[in-house]
Amino acid sequence: MRRANLMIGAVTAAGILAASPAGAEEPSGKQLYDLFCTQCHGVNGDGWGLNTGDIRVLPRDHTEKAEMAARTDDHLFKAIKHGGTAVNKSNLMPAWDANMTDAEIRRVVAYLRELCDCSAD
Amino acid sequence: MWGQPRRGPWTSLLFAALLATSGQAGAADSKAFVEGECAQCHTLEKPAEFTVERMLNREAPDLYYAGNKFRREWLVEWLQEPKRIRPAGTYFGQNVVMGDERDIVPDDKLEPHPAYSAEEAEKAAEYLMTLRPYDDLIAEASYQEKPVSGMMGKMNFGKFKGCDACHQPTPGTGGLSGPEVHTAFARATPEFLFSFIKNPQAWEPRTFMPNPGLNDGEVNKLVNYLRFLSEE
Structure with a gap:
């Protein structure tokens, strides 16, 4: 059974509130995560997204505190911007540099820190 | 050509004018049909802005570049017997929920696309294939x-x-x-x-x-x- 994480619910609500009317111009980290990341990493970020039924390498669980804390913000930024192969991980994690600006990727990294409720060690 | 009866210049002009008028009426009819049937869910005009918010709220694939994308014969066939192309909907996030093992799309979440008659499908395809901004x-x-x-x-x-x-x-x-x-x-x-x-x-x-x-x-x-x- 997967965790129905109350903390994530709170984070989600905070994310929605953060999406102000100016959201059309500046999407929040959560909005970007929802659009680009949840298809594999799951709606609550636990790595069990819609696409994991027939996938060769399971996506990372972004709610796993210890694993996420072991990665710096720059490492996460690089993995998102240039894809899994840029950090010696699976090519199933694509490069998102055409989908998001650097500033937007930084907001996704900040959202990842909310999901794991952690900062880099 | 093809043994057409000879016509005087005025007859030819009148014939051409009639043809043009009926063509325009057909095109207008086709456009009105698409606007009436498709516009509620599909975007038919190039958006002024391409935003994340638009993608999160989009109910159906954009059709404003249908003429640059589709094969007409496929459109006509599909509109008569539509089969789901996007297993989780246009934007999966609108339909996905957490399942016991992984995220799933509940069976009753996705609405079927309406089916049209052969004549309606032809009419829709006629206008959709004119949408070619790219x-x-x-x-x-x-x-x-x-x-x-x-x-x-x-x-x-x-x-x-x-x-x-x-x-x-x-x-x-x-x-x-x-x-x-x-x-x-x-x-x-x-x-x-x-x-x-x-x-x-x-x-x-x-x-x-x-x-x-x-x-x-x-x-x-x-x-x-x-x-x-x-x-x-």
């Missing part, structure tokens, strides 16, 4: 038909390029967030497929398809594999 992108696409090995194509589509993480190359295999691709070559022109795979953001800056960063040869291999899949 002729320039299509003109740049350098697709070359080449033979493809099914086994190598599968390995390339899957293991090497990772496309199957989001797309189904055959029914029941692959990912669910993107459109299935086993009918892609039947529904879209090779030039569209080439152009979209090469640079998805040129078509929709906020698409959730990543840019795979491929050269023309690599894109050609994928499009030819899609052709192979459609012939299976």
Whole structure:
């Protein structure tokens, strides 16, 4: 059974509130995560997204505190911007540099820190 | 030509005028039909802004470049007997819920597309095929038909390029967030497929398809594999 994480619910609500009317111009980290990341990493970020039924390498669980804390913000930024192969991980994690600006990727990294409720060690 | 009866100049002019009027009426009728039937869910005009918010709220695929994308004969057939192309809907996030093992799309979440008569389907296709804001992108696409090995194509589509993480190359295999691709070559022109795979953001800056960063040869291999899949 997967965790129905109350903390994530709170984070989600905070994310929605953060999406102000100016959201059309500046999407929040959560909005970007929802659009680009949840298809594999799951709606609550636990790595069990819609696409994991027939996938060769399971996506990372972004709610796993210890694993996420072991990665710096720059490492996460690089993995998102240039894809899994840029950090010696699976090519199933694509490069998102055409989908998001650097500033937007930084907001996704900040959202990842909310999901794991952690900062880099 | 073809043994037509001879007509005087005035008769010819009148005939031409009548033809033009009926053509215009047909086009107007076709446009009105599409606007009445499709516009509630589909975007028929190029958006003023391409935003993340638009993508999160989009109810159906954009049709404003339908004429740059579809094969007319496929459109006419599909509109009479629509089959789901995007297993999780246009934007999966609107339909996905947490399941016991992984995220799922509940069976009752997705609405079927309405089916139309042959006459209505022809009418819709007539207008949709006139929507061509991206002729320039299509003109740049350098697709070359080449033979493809099914086994190598599968390995390339899957293991090497990772496309199957989001797309189904055959029914029941692959990912669910993107459109299935086993009918892609039947529904879209090779030039569209080439152009979209090469640079998805040129078509929709906020698409959730990543840019795979491929050269023309690599894109050609994928499009030819899609052709192979459609012939299976």
